[in-house]
Amino acid sequence: MQPARSLTLTDAVFVGLGSMIGAGVFAVFAPAAAAAGSALLVSLVVAGVVACCNALSSAWLAARYPQSGGTYVYGRERLGRVWGDLAGWAFVLGKTASCAAMALTVGTYAGFPTTGAVAAIVALTVLNLTGVRKSALATRVIVVVVLLVLGTTAITAATAREAVQPAEFLPAGILPAAALLFFAFAGYARIATLGEEVREPERTIPRAVVISLAITLVVYAVVAVVALRALGSDLASSTLADVSPALAPVLRVAACLAALGSLLSLQLGVSRTALAMARDRRLPGPLADLRVAEVCTGLAAVALVLSVDVTRAIVFSSFCVLLYYAIANASAWTLGKRIVPAVGLIGCLVLAGAVLWQL
Template identity: 50%
Template sequence: MNNPPALARRLGTLDASLIGLGSMIGAGVFAAFTPAAAAAGSGLLVGLVVAAFVAFCNATSSAQLAAAYPTSGGTYVYGRERLGPWPGFLAGWGFVIGKTASAAAMAMTFAAYAAPPGWERPVAIAAVILLTAVNYHGVTRTAGLTRILVIAVLAALAIAVAACWGGSGPDFGNVIGDGLLSHGWYGILQSGGLLFFAFAGYARIATMGEEVREPRRTIPRAISIALGITIVVYAVIALTVLSVLGPDGVAGNPTPLAAAVERGSLAWAAPVVGVGAAVASLGALLALIAGLGRTSLAMAREHDLPQALAAVHPRYKVPYRAEVTIAVVVCAIIAVADLRGAIGFSSFGVLLYYLVANIAAFTQPAADRRYPKALQVLGAIACVVLVATLPPLSVGLGVLMFAVGVTYRWIRLRAVSG
């Protein structure tokens, strides 16, 4: 397709920043600290710094690339333009498989808080269908709903932190526990890889580059705003739950923020945390569906996914076939799978996605450069290190799914050339 239909540029800095926030401040802030504490104890604070630094390096690379290539697809497009079709495909495939699993996990997290016992899967599927319908009717609807969800989640987190500080307040002696390095550097790096899952939403801004007004100015600014706010929020939550529960308490509780609130004098606020987690899951799921649709659109335009997915709705100007297809796959996963390990699997795919982004940004000419090359080098090295320290099962599943993707593209290319 020489002149594929274009998406409409309707997003400003505020809306783009809110979509990034809605992607990052999702269910991860309510649950990701548990596996991180199990891996590193109090060292999760160091892991959080590592994850934030890697996210910063990756974000600067994404911003620099998005300003030069303001079209849908994110690193899939950047990899193709700077490094060639195969690196671009690997980036796009990593994003699609990782974030599809993550979308299913977000829907199931929402249902765990909002659904009656026994109805979790049907409610999760209903949430996917509802939010796909919102995305289907245009990106301004997506941004409008995201604005409401982000405000609600930040309000719930503020109430939770205030409740933890009520009465006698947290005990900062609990923060350090047995020491930041008690679980060793391997544990700290593994916690960083797991916590990175909660930062990865800023890519959603870049994947929607074709729908942003003044992309060279708006995308870098929106990514910086969204990432900066998220780092502050996560740091406050991490210090709060460690202060109240201690490292062992965080590691042993699947809902550490709710448990911390129940320990305070304002235990009545605990249900607010549940509502906040449900709303955060919806916000993350909404942005995931949007980002997955745009990346699938870009891959379909280049025939790396079926070309039918490249269709743009004539009225709503969204990649409706791609979004509906993604929704069907997510619903199928929800119906049959247990996704408790989705954080590690998603981190595997997304870290390799950003590895390609850092390498692609490193090759950009001086005219397009906004950040030092050292940041791209550090970001690439950090992505490889964090992937290597993820749980072995997550690494094994990730390698298997990448092998499936490579085989698919190889067969397609052989069919075309033959």
Template identity: 55%
Template sequence: MTPPALQRRLGLGDAVFIGLGSMVGAGVFAVWAPAADAAGTGLLVGLAIAAVVAFGNATSSAQLAAAHPTSGGAYAYGRAELGPWWGFIAGWGFVVGKTASCAAMALTFAAYAAPAGWERPVAIGAVVALTAVNWFGVTRTAGAARVIVVITLGALGAAVTAAFSGGAFSDGSAPGSLWTGGAYGVLQSAGLLFFAFAGYARIATMGEEVREPRRVIPRAIVIAFVVALAVYAVVAVAVLGALGPAGVAASTEPVADAAARSGWEWIGVVVRVGAAAGSLGALLALIAGVSRTAFAMARERDLPAYLDRVHPRWHVPHRAELTAGALVVALVALVDLRGAIGFSSFGVLLYYFVANVAAFRQRGDARRYPVALQVIGGIGCLVLAATLPWQSVAAGVAVVAVGVAYRAIRIRRAA
């Protein structure tokens, strides 16, 4: 009897919304303060740099996905193009780092949606609910992503309109020098803003659940990236125009504060609803992405074989889904990771570095984009990683070392 397998149920629109749900999440409401603190108005240059690096990564992911329409994203691509160790390092960094990101995103949602003192229970409830959504089939995941993205974009549209109606740039806050933060500050802001675009990986990790993947996945990645870039660019200009670089850097809720300049009393509630929805959208896509990568790794025995199962009715990697959800619930209950997940950033950059190297190696009919884009993406990942705080780099290296030791021991025992 043939065991149940993942089914190709997602179309182009579904894949685009899953990607947008990952990219236009809570980060678009909060990333501006640390970026402005690092670079002032230079965050606009940082956004451009992040977009260029992210575009290189996106085209690498699209090219690889067309040649390898399977689950796992850069884990599967690294194995196929470079060898098992390359794939493992990418997959391990993604699974461990993004599991922590799931916990952080759940806590971010609760910060916006829960009454004081109820943040952890509400965050746990969100994780359980979204794990259940993913359990009942990938079409439910896509449907929920559509609703959440529409709510988030609607809230952002209202906030931007309010910011401009309040007289953006009318108080002399128009950007002056775009290099006020210096080269290092601009690059650091680019590193912060880069992760806003990293959500297209979620599309690639679901490669076995997309119809016509060789055509649909590359298109979905590029479309989601372009839409997300436009959203971030408009919000950046609106926030800087309303508050000025110093005001943005000092704000804990820059989008809400910029919108409040309009005097519209109801706009704060709209922004909070949008931020909560954005957090849920990112969390939904993150849980799906982690579980698919874990499933792919278990299939190759790089993670326990227990995770290598597909539900006979819902056709999802249900054991990987439940395990990911349980780990996130445990993290939410025990620790607050919102300010301590720098190694997640390191893991994402490592993940995309492997993707760029893998795409660089492709030849013949598999090549869709100029080699220069993979070079830009790969070098960009290394440069942005170098701008991370040393604590983040150290934590990331430690996480990779644990993974390498785990795989080495497993291989030795299997020999």
């Protein structure tokens, strides 16, 4: 089975939002706060700047090469086969680890870490097999619900007057925290990897990347300020459900939904990159069938769920994805762009170095 162009601009934006918001808000704020304390906000800006550069580079490349595969295709076409292969493997390995992290997040918030994680992967693999339009519709519903819950939580926490111990400002942790937070911003890659399923990809992909990233930046900034104000130094050892005890049950449900949305988008992206690599005989030939690629992606994610924890999965994913985007920026440089790809490339390499010690 081969992909069909059925996704609109709105669908593509929600695919990006579903991936980014699910990962960032509920999975990485606590470990990032443990590293940087109140400097979390600085780390968020650093991660956001690098993500913006990567987003623009990816958008320019996606408009030129509207195909499934993302930077695997861009690196191959602009830099050569070796760089394309490296990008493809970095994406497949890193994002399969992300799938495991998001599935474990679902299981943890649901109260059944391993069993819930495996069940989530199996259920979403079956959903993906029914067609990308249904997957995009499910992602849209999840994102709307999560944004409503986060907005209500922010208003509730912002009106609270309880005194908390302020988080210490830890400048040495800014770059490690930024590397972890970057994990949360990488969702726009899912839009580029759906290049063969988006209508008018030359126009739709760049616009969807910019819109989804801008919305996510605003959401993250608001949540970070509210969480630090409500929890202070306790944020490093807390979950977002602790921001508003009165809404904790609702937040746990929203966390499961957000992580499910992220997992759904991640599985879409990994399977499409595997499809592109199989077409070029960089992966086994049967993966050139989209259904086979989706099933194998699910099986690989289940294997990781059974062998790693959430933090290690996030760290490994961040490292791989930073390398992936370093290649994307280098590819965009060859288009005649200069400042944005240069900043993105340097930023990716610096953050990859910052996270390397955690592997």
